[in-house]
Amino acid sequence: MELAYFNGWVGSLEEARVSVNDRGYNFGDGVYEVVRAYNGVMFALEEHLARLALSAAAVEIDLPWAPARLKNIIVETLGESGIKDALIYIQVTRGTAPRGHVPEEEMRPNLLVTVRNMPDIPPSLYSEGVKAITMPEFRWQMCSVKSISLQASVLAKRRAERAGAAEAFFVLPDGTVTEGASSNIFIVGDGALITHPADNRVLAGVIRHFVLKVAGTLGVKAMEEPFNISDLMKAEEVFITGTVAEIVPVVNVDGKIIGGGRPGPLTARIHKGFASLHK
Incomplete structure (x- = not known):
């Protein structure tokens, strides 16, 4: 009940x-x-x-x-x-x-x-991936606080939905990509994982934390450093992380196909490693 x-x-x-x-x-x-x-x-x-x-x-x-x-x-x-x-x-x-x-x-x-x-999550989320859009950052300067004041995220999610996307990525004026409206973002470049540092611009996600640990156990290089929108668009793979859906591949950003339009192998390895933590 x-x-x-x-x-x-x-x-x-x-x-x-x-x-x-x-x-x-x-x-x-x-x-x-x-x-x-x-x-x-x-x-x-x-x-x-x-x-x-x-x-x-x-x-x-x-x-x-x-x-x-x-x-x-x-x-x-x-x-x-x-x-x-x-x-x-x-x-x-x-x-x-x-x-x-x-x-x-x-x-x-x-x-x-x-x-x-727990709501049902369609298997296609993982087998086919999702689309995302980018939008200018317009939130406050304390994104590291998990505040119930989520008006900005609600607006971003609505805009993503209207664009046929599952998530909106926030971008700073200098082109730095920070996080999603309800997720952390990882990109893959040269076989390494990159995610924005856990500063005031992003929420230090719990799943994000475990993804970094899993990467270490798999021998995958993982870096917490800023990346910009051009890095995002040319990434080999992109995925988002969150408590509900865990690790979700992103195959299209602003209409640009990522990684051939299919979920990538490193994303699958990371998700498999994460799944072993709660079995």
Whole structure:
């Protein structure tokens, strides 16, 4: 059964209620994580919770729960749901108070955890790859924070969908490609992996982290360094990473065919190596 936990209350998603004075609702004033469970076991929960703590600290939200307590809440909610292949959403907002930009000092954060069935992912996503578009970067300067304020990503995803693409890649004025609207980007050049450094321009994705580790175990050279749009367009392979779909090949960017228009061999090797981590 799909469940919601909210500040100690547990029930169905349909019954869950959040106050209209919640600062997440009024200001997008909060942070979140999404964790995937495989056969009842959450993958990289510790890494996700560590990043949640970093995001909260960056936006000056003091988490009142000890890490062990927070973990137990999530584990117990997943267990109570009975769902084996699940998506677990964890959200912390600054709290509830009458609307005002300056938050009250003694406000207690709100914790929401939802457990949903993992959506079906078509096999063609991996066997055929997806299309992407590029667009100018227009987000804030703290992309390393996993903020619930996702208006820019929503707009980028809408534009990608209208263009028949699955993802939008953000490009800085100097031509540097940073990340996707909901993914990290890897390109392959001369047999090496390249992804943008984990600075304020990108979210340091958990799957991104494990892809870099897998590359090391496979003896594949991996570099965290900036690359530009010309590097992207002439790449041998391109793939994106994220918690839900894991590793997805990109075969077309702005109408330009990448790697012959088919998923590449290194992408397949990396995905196979990653899959072995959660089996």
